[in-house]
Amino acid sequence: MGAPYWAFNTAVNAGREPEGGTLENCAVIYPAGNWAVFAYTCGAINVYPICSRTPLHGHCGQPFVLVGTHCVHVIQAGSTWAAARTQCGLLGGDLIILEDCHQYRKVYLYLTEKGYKPFAFWIGGSDLAIEGQWRWIDGSPIAMGVPYWGNVQVGGPGAPEPNNPGVENCMELSSAWMYRFSNTLCNNTRRVVCETHPL
Incomplete structure (x- = not known):
């Protein structure tokens, strides 16, 4: 005193x-x-x-695990894109942003090593604000084309994603697209990849 x-x-x-x-x-x-x-x-x-929160020297609070430079948690239950954001928020995070190629590769390896296929996952990108302008949930622009976006593969390699403008406005990672970006209906149900920063 x-x-x-x-x-x-x-x-x-x-x-x-x-x-x-x-x-x-x-x-x-x-x-x-x-x-x-x-x-x-x-x-x-x-x-x-x-x-404030007590720092844990770069460790992740439960239920997150350190993958690359971010704390990641996969929610196994399927939900819509909007519900996925809410679920991540309740855990203290948000949908994952994969704007860095190195971090993207780390997350890809993590998902494949865990055997999470043939499933799709919501990630934090959409063109909900302005049609055709794909942005991460923090407002930063999403890189288009390779190596991030997949190709439509109905009957073989086809046109690059994103496709179906005005219809498919939310972003997923799917093993069907080799875990590249794909756009799909926001009301589809997918597993969820949340992230937060290390403590």
Whole structure:
């Protein structure tokens, strides 16, 4: 207790913090108080939280595992693309972004080593905002063409993905396309690849 953490309350007849007895049981800091600690009412609504998490030296919190530079978790149950984002969010992440070729390869190897085929997975890309402009969920543009996007293979190699503009607006990875990008209906059900950053 005391300096340098706790403030000196300059109000009339006031002394050093903490003050307020049983009425002020929570701690706050604010700029007008030179960022020192003050006792405060716990039910106050005009205070913003400051959150932290204990670092684990580049490790991943459960249920994520470190794959390349990101923490990855595969949800086995099928869901729509929008529901997949919600599920990842409940775990503290979002759908995976594969904008880096090295990280993309690491994830591909992870999925194949785990034997997750012949299945498809939702990843964090779509052209839902503007038709034909494929973007990751963080707003960054998605690289088009090889080596990322697959080819339509009905009856043999065909036109490159994405196809069916205005109809198939969400992105998947599928073993049928050698785990390259493919667009499909957002209401289809797929497994989910979530990611978050290491702690």
